[in-house]
Amino acid sequence: MILVKEFEFDAAHNLVNYHGKCEKLHGHTYKLVIKLEGEPDHEGMVYDFVELKKLVNEKIINTFDHSYLNNIIPQPTAENIAIYTWNKLKEHIDRNNCRLYEVQVWETKTSGIVYRGE
Template sequence: MILIKEFEFDAAHNLINYHGKCENLHGHTYKLVVKLKGTRDKEDMIIDFIELKNIVKENVVNELDHHYINNIIKQPTAENIAVWIWNKLFDKLKRDNCKLCEIEVWETKTSGIVYQGD
């Protein structure tokens, strides 16, 4: 089974190693999708949605929401943001019955990245 939880946060960034309009300061309402692959535990859940929400909010959303991402990630492309989020969550979401299997980072409704680890 794959469990899915979506999050949203607003943040600003600019791409310093890019030539085009995204090299200028701008913001997005990002959508983050976190997916865990696993089996049901003794409570018949992969993980409690509330526990997952708290982990993601504490370790990712609260750090990025309404912040300038360049202060956290040098070149904050969707790709680099996805890797940063993966690294923040992987160990915290590892359980005997499940683990992080995929995240999606959407900058707009039509542009995003899927990351499944290295």
Template structure:
């Protein structure tokens, strides 16, 4: 089974190793999709949605939302944002019955990245 939880945050960034419009300061309303793969536990759940929401809000979105992503990630491309989130979240959600399966980071409605770890 795959558990899916979606989040949204607003943040600014600029791509310092890029030539074009995105090297200038700008912002996005990002969509973050977190997916866990697993089997049901003794409560018949892969992971508690409320607990996952709390973890993502407290450990990821608290620092990202209405922030400047370059403060955390040198080159905050969608790829690097997804990898950063994966590395922070993966140890927090790993259980005997489940693991982090996939992170999606969408900069716009039509442009995003999927990351499944290394």
């Protein structure tokens, strides 16, 4: 069973040593999708949505929202944002009945990255 929770945050960044328009300071309304895989526990839940929202807000959204991402991640590509998010959340989510399955980071409606901890 896959549990899915979506979040949004607004942030600015620029890509260092990149030659194109993204080397200039610009911003996105990012969509962050967190997926957990597991089986329902004794309460009938893979993971409590309220607890997941609290965790992601505390560890990710409050840090990223309305920030300059280069101050947090040296090269803040969608790929590196996904890896950062995975590393910040994994230890807090993995338990007997579920695990972090996937992190998606979308810069636009048509451009995103999917990371499964590879």
